[in-house]
Amino acid sequence: MVVIRLARGGAKKRPFYNIVVADSRERRDGRYLERLGFYNPMAAGAEQPLRVALDRVTYWTGVGAQMSPTVKRLVSDAAKAQVAPAAPAAA
Secondary structure, eight states, X not given: OEEEEEEEEEETTEEEEEEEEEETTSOTTSOOSEEXXXXXXXXXXXXXXXXXXXXXXXXXXXXXXXXOHHHHHHHHHHHHHHHSOOOXXXX
């Protein structure tokens, strides 16, 4: 089965996760089919904490890939952020 899940990277106590499409039999940080984005829970300041290619997520779920619960939550957060209107610029 093909799954969309997180692959951990980064240093000790400084996690960084790639959102990847992988065969469920592969190791967590092992070989993957495609990288769909990233999640940086330690993002500070102007760093971007989450980036997801929603069009590719839609494609992979359309061909049968299953999302892990955490990735499902992150994708829904990214979709809400993309749909939400930008705040008006202060004059």
